[in-house]
Amino acid sequence: MHEMSIAAEILDQVIEQAKVNNLVRVSEVTLEVGFLKQVVPELMIIAFESITTDTIVERARLKIVEVPSIAKCNECSYSFEPKINNFLCPKCERADVNVISGNDIILKAIFGEVKE
Amino acid sequence: MANISVVTKKRILDTNDQEAAKTREAFKEAGLFAVNLISSPGSGKTTLLEKTIEKLNPEQNSAVIVGDLETSRDAERVAPFAKEVVQINTGLSCHLYANQIQESLKGLNLSEIDFCFIENVGNMVCPGEFDLGENAKIILLSTPEGDDKVAKYPTIFRAADLVLLTKCDLLKVLDFNMDRVKEDIYKLNSNVKIIELSSLSGQGMEEWLSWLKDNRTSFIGAKAKFVTE
Ligand SMILES: Nc1nc2c(ncn2[C@@H]2O[C@H](COP(=O)(O)OP(=O)(O)O)[C@@H](O)[C@H]2O)c(=O)[nH]1
Ligand SMILES: [Mg+2]
Ligand SMILES: [Zn+2]
Numbered sequence: 001m002h003e004m005s006i007a008a009e010i011l012d013q014v015i016e017q018a019k020v021n022n023l024v025r026v027s028e029v030t031l032e033v034g035f036l037k038q039v040v041p042e043l044m045i046i047a048f049e050s051i052t053t054d055t056i057v058e059r060a061r062l063k064i065v066e067v068p069s070i071a072k073c074n075e076c077s078y079s080f081e082p083k084i085n086n087f088l089c090p091k092c093e094r095a096d097v098n099v100i101s102g103n104d105i106i107l108k109a110i111f112g113e114v115k116e
Numbered sequence: 117m118a119n120i121s122v123v124t125k126k127r128i129l130d131t132n133d134q135e136a137a138k139t140r141e142a143f144k145e146a147g148l149f150a151v152n153l154i155s156s157p158g159s160g161k162t163t164l165l166e167k168t169i170e171k172l173n174p175e176q177n178s179a180v181i182v183g184d185l186e187t188s189r190d191a192e193r194v195a196p197f198a199k200e201v202v203q204i205n206t207g208l209s210c211h212l213y214a215n216q217i218q219e220s221l222k223g224l225n226l227s228e229i230d231f232c233f234i235e236n237v238g239n240m241v242c243p244g245e246f247d248l249g250e251n252a253k254i255i256l257l258s259t260p261e262g263d264d265k266v267a268k269y270p271t272i273f274r275a276a277d278l279v280l281l282t283k284c285d286l287l288k289v290l291d292f293n294m295d296r297v298k299e300d301i302y303k304l305n306s307n308v309k310i311i312e313l314s315s316l317s318g319q320g321m322e323e324w325l326s327w328l329k330d331n332r333t334s335f336i337g338a339k340a341k342f343v344t345e
Contacts, residue, residue, distance in 0.1 A: 105128040
């Protein structure tokens with residue numbers, strides 16, 4: 001369910017980018033997925049395939065690059081890699097952090113045929 | 117035909133976030149405090165709204181926006197208490213989008229409203245990804261759901277501005293480890309406020325109402341300061 005709602009957003013962005021860049025067909029999409037988004041790559045690929053049917057993105061390969069998470073403690077500024085269930089700063093033992101990486105999904109690149 | 121590679125840096129969900137930012141601006145303008153209520157189905161969101169709005173009346177006016185896959189039953193339940201009610205049927209979508217909130221606000225006279233309660237679609241995962249322009253995300257966990265749910269759905273609890281542990285009247289018949297739940301929340305978000313609540317017995321209601329009023333006051337106070345600066 002989660003992957004499905006995100007896949008719909010990705011498709012919108014891909015189609016928009018394709019239009020802007022005169023692509024008539026998209027064959028590959030590269031996505032950066034932050035660890036904290038808890039996206040299951042296999043499920044995302046299935047969701048993406050099912051949603052791209054009958055669009056210029058049909059049968060495009062979805063490449064997912066996973067980005068690890070980094071949190072920075074608001075108390076002592078120490079940076080660490082949190083676990084999904086544990087954001088405690090190893091120094092302060094409190095979870096009061098700013099997530100500086102791993103909390104985004106970014107469309108990195110699309111590859112396809114351009115109109116001549 | 118030539119093949120080309122297009123390099124972008126587009127954040128997915130940017131469009132939704134931009135819509136949400138517009139809504140947040142409109143709320144600020146109108147001086148109303150908006151909350152997004154998120155939980156699994158049946159954890160007591162609508163019941164709490166009925167009780168809450170009844171208590172806020174007549175001094176404060178409330179608007180309710182309810183998202184459900186189908187039916188307008190929740191809207192009918194809160195209608196006797198709220199000044200404005202909008203039901204959104206999301207059909208297949210398991211969460212609300214910012215633009216649906218924008219649409220809902222169109223018919224409302226925001227300046228007459230003090231609190232806007234958005235009851236999201238019952239789901240502990242997707243609503244967390246979609247900002248609606250609210251001032252606070254409130255996560256409800258009802259005690260019968262079990263004390264392992266924070267550990268199972270950590271992301272939504274990390275995003276919370278307030279956690280309501282609901283149906284606490286049932287604690288005596290449940291094997292629910294309150295310390296474990298609080299500890300699990302502390303590991304994700306050590307600053308978040310937690311209120312033990314029961315819409316049935318009234319436990320925690322005063323604390324909840326104070327939280328709402330205090331947060332609205334500081335939000336509006338911030339606005340007043342902003343204007344004079
Ligand atoms: N024992 C008890 N039951 C409650 C309480 N709050 C709600 N319920 C019941 O839980 C069920 C689901 O409540 P509802 O408000 O519709 O949940 P929602 O799906 O989150 O809106 C209903 O049968 C309510 O009567 C409470 O504080 N204590
Ligand atoms: Mg409800
Ligand atoms: Zn620290």
